[in-house]
Amino acid sequence: MSVAMSTALQEAAEGFAARYQRLAPRLPGPAGARRRAAAIFRARGLPDTHDEAFRFTSLRPLAGVTFAGPALADGPAVTDEVMRALLARAPATEGPRLVFANGRLQADWSRLPETFRVASFSAEPVFGGEEIAEDEPLVALNTMLAEDGAVISVPEGVDGGTLVLLSLGAGEAGRAADFHPRHRLELGAGARLALVEIALGEGVYLHNPVMEIGLGAGASLSHLRLQNESARAFHLARLHVTLAERALYDGYSLVCGARLARSEIHADIAGEGARLAVNVAQLLDGERHADITAVVRHMAPGCSSRQAVKNVITGHAQGVFQGKIAVARAAQKTDGYQMNQALLLSDEAQVxxxxxxxxxxxxxxxxxxxxxxxxxxxxxxxxxxxxxPEREARAMLVRAFLAEMLDGVPHEWGRAVLENAVDAWWRDRPL
Amino acid sequence: MVLLEIEGLRAEVEGKEILRGIDLRLPMGEVHAIMGPNGSGKSTLAYVLAGREGYTVTGGSARLAGEDLLAMEPEARAAAGVFLAFQYPVELPGVGNANFLRTALNAVRRARGEKEIDAVNFLKEARAALRRLSMADEMLKRNVNVGFSGGEKKRNEVFQMALLEPRLAILDETDSGLDIDALKIVAEGVNALRGPDFSALVITHYQRLLDHIVPDKVHVLSEGRIVRSGGPELAKALEASGYAGLAAEAA
Structure with a gap:
């Protein structure tokens, strides 16, 4: 059984590796980094449940899907019609907005900010430094195949306001899309930004983004994420945050989409007095599986971190939370907190x-x-x-379970986005 | 007209029979007290009438204005005008009192075919009711019963009752844990609702509450049956002789 599983996953991995081989000369950016990533990916393949890090999350459902990438524009595209339908589902905003469709930045649909710089990864292809773990297969997959992404930098002392990053995905069962956007965000010393990431789509696709965030001294980022992918989609996201002294990362994620989701959050708290908060709520129903894996490394003294994950699970769905706090010898006076709460609404629900x-x-x-x-x-x-009435009473109590997370969102518009998504989630579900 | 008519009501909890044939008629506009020692079935009667899970009716009936009360879901009973003031009001962390009350009020209004109340008018009504109960407006902002003192919780029950305007209020030991000032406020809250369209069952262990909410009738419950009924003077007699004396007399 496990042999068959590995073989199926291996075939899927070989498909991605072969595509790299074919595309390599046309992929943007440093060829060396791509080659190293491809070597790692070929050696490791897609992780299966023998990997300790993937013990609770099987990627096996990926094995049965034929992926065609966006493969430098020859792959499945998001048609204008689908694009309009998806945009209509996205929360309305007048402010700066970056729209990605199957991983490609859509300049025509985007509005650039005025006070700071945004470029596309395809124009400025830079991979992160050594701090990003290229030896991990999904990061290697991203590095190997990344075609586009957002490169955002807010200069020292600038308050960038709110930026929306909207990712739209679309694909079909016989010819699924896969895209591996590489995003990079730098906040200079004392800079501020609220980044609202929203992912949605329809049909079958794999969204495998890597986002690298660097926060300068005293910089402050509110990071709101709504993962509301198509119910048949795969979402494997990796976030890497590095905090300099007194920097603040304040994250709020709501996961309510995708058939199979894994969101990894890796934080290096490298400067004295920095603070990090990772608040996540997952709403899971049907046969869905969603995994939050957080690794917080305290490397400097006097820092605090908080991981608070709430799962609401019904049907046969499964939630996973793996949370690690690692405190280095130098990181005295660390204040680390981690809480995982699950509300199981059916007998078969699992966490x-x-x-x-x-x-x-x-x-x-x-x-x-x-x-x-x-x-x-x-x-x-x-x-x-x-x-x-009973149904409304149940919804009220579920909402109450999430209150701590939702009420804490420090951004009014973003809070409304998350609350509306929660309300919409149980409007048509048996609770 | 009889608002609540209970006939031969029997009920069990976890296989143990607690109510063993209750008969009671509560006319419109009257307040009846139900007294009795611990374990006599007072709270069970309250829960059975409100429709709590885990209480199995094994016989008899309870009709509200002719309708089969026991066949209704708890929310339908509330819409039909039943209100249970809990002996131990439940805490709802994460649910704001104002949101809770407005949701409840509108659910009841919808079920009764009335128009829903908007936020502005709700606040107006709620604040007026709070003032009548000597409660601070700040109560509306707090989570339901979370961090409330015993007295605040009981007052919050009476506050909800004032807003929901039931025709049958069941007060389950609303006096327990109250000091005399809080007791008076709660009693005044109940008395303010008294009138031809309001009836109540006041469940209590002690006579003290009945000095402030004077009942039309008093029923004594013992081992799941009403063993005596009488006027307010019965409560006074019980206070003097105790339930033990009564049991001896009944036997």
Whole structure:
């Protein structure tokens, strides 16, 4: 069984590697980095559940799909008609907005900001430094095949306001799209930005973005993410954040789309007094599987990090949270916190949780916890005894479970985007 | 007209029979007290009437204005005008009191075929009701019952009752855990609702609450049956002789 699985995944991996071979001369950017990534990817293939990091998340569903990439524009495209339909589903905004369709920046549909610079990766193809783990197969896959992305830099002291990054995906079952955008965001010292990332689409596709974020001294980023991909899509996202002294990363993610999703968040807290918050809520139904894997490395003293993940799971869906806090010897006075809570709304719903603490400093405060539960029948009865119909009462209690995460979103428009997505999610689902 | 008519009501919890044939008629506009020792079935009666899960009716009936109350979902009972003031009001972390109350009020209004209330008018009504109960407006911003003192929770129950305008209120030991000032405020809140369209079952262990909410009738519950009924003086007699004396008398 496991042999068959590996073989199927291996074939899928070989398809990607062969495409690189074919495209290599036409891919933008440093050929050396691509070659190294391709060598790693060929050696490692797509991870399967024998890999400790993928113990709870099988990529096997990828194996049955024929992917055709955007492969430098010859692959599946998002037609104007689909584009309009998807844009209509995206939250309205008047401000700066970058629109990607199957991983390619759409200049005609985008509005550039005025106070800072945005370029496309295809025009300025730069891969991250050594800090990005190229030895990990999905990062290597991205590096090997990345065709486009956003390159954003907010200069020192500038408040960039709000930038929306909208990713639209579309593909068909027989000829699925796959795209591996490479995004890079730099905030100079004291710069500020609210980045609102929204991913949605229709049909079958694989969205495998890598985003590298560098926050300068005292820089502050509010990062809001709504993963609302097509119910038949695959979403494998990797975020890498590096924080200099006193920098603030304040992240809020809502996951309510994709058939199979894995969002990895890797943070290097490298400067004294930096703060990081990763707040995630996952809403899962049907046969869906969604994995949040967070690795926070404290490398400097006096920093704090907070990981708070809430899963709402119904049907046969599965949620995964793997969270690690690693504290280096130098990172004294670290304040690390990690909490994983799951609300299981059906008998078959499942959550897997793997907390890890790795502490080499002796004067730190690190805590972690996990809870799993169902809706409280007493609370339900209390609401119903006041006239609230059962379905509405259940929705209220689920919303209450998410309150801590949603109410904390420091950005009014972004909070409304996430709240509307939550409301829409259970409008047509049996809770 | 009889608002609530209970006949031969029997119910069990986890296979244990708690109510063993209750008969009770509550006319429109009247307030009846139900007294009895611990374990006599007072709270079970309240929960059975409100429709809580886990309470299995094994016999008898309960009709509200002629309708089969026991066949209705809890929310339908609320829409039909039943309100249970909980002995232990439930905390709802993450649910704001204002949002909770407006949702409840509009759900009940929808079910009754009435127009929903908008946020502005809701706040106006809610604030007026709060003032009558000597409660601070700040109550609306807090999460439902979270961090409330015992007295605040009970007042919040009476506040909800004032907004939902039930025709049958069931007060389950609303006096427990209240100091005398809070007790008076709660009693005034209930008395303010009294009138020809409002009836109540006031469940209590002690006579004290009945000094402030004077009942039309008092029923004594013992081992799942009503063993005596009488006027307000019955409560006073119980206070003097205790339930033990009554049980001896009944036997």
């Amino acid at each position: 897997n949780s793997k907390p890890e603490l790795e502490i080499f400093a002796d004067d730190v405060k690190c805590s972690h916890g996990a809870t799993v539960g169902a809706l409280d029948p007493e609370q339900l009865f209390y609401l119903r005894s006041r006239g609230v």
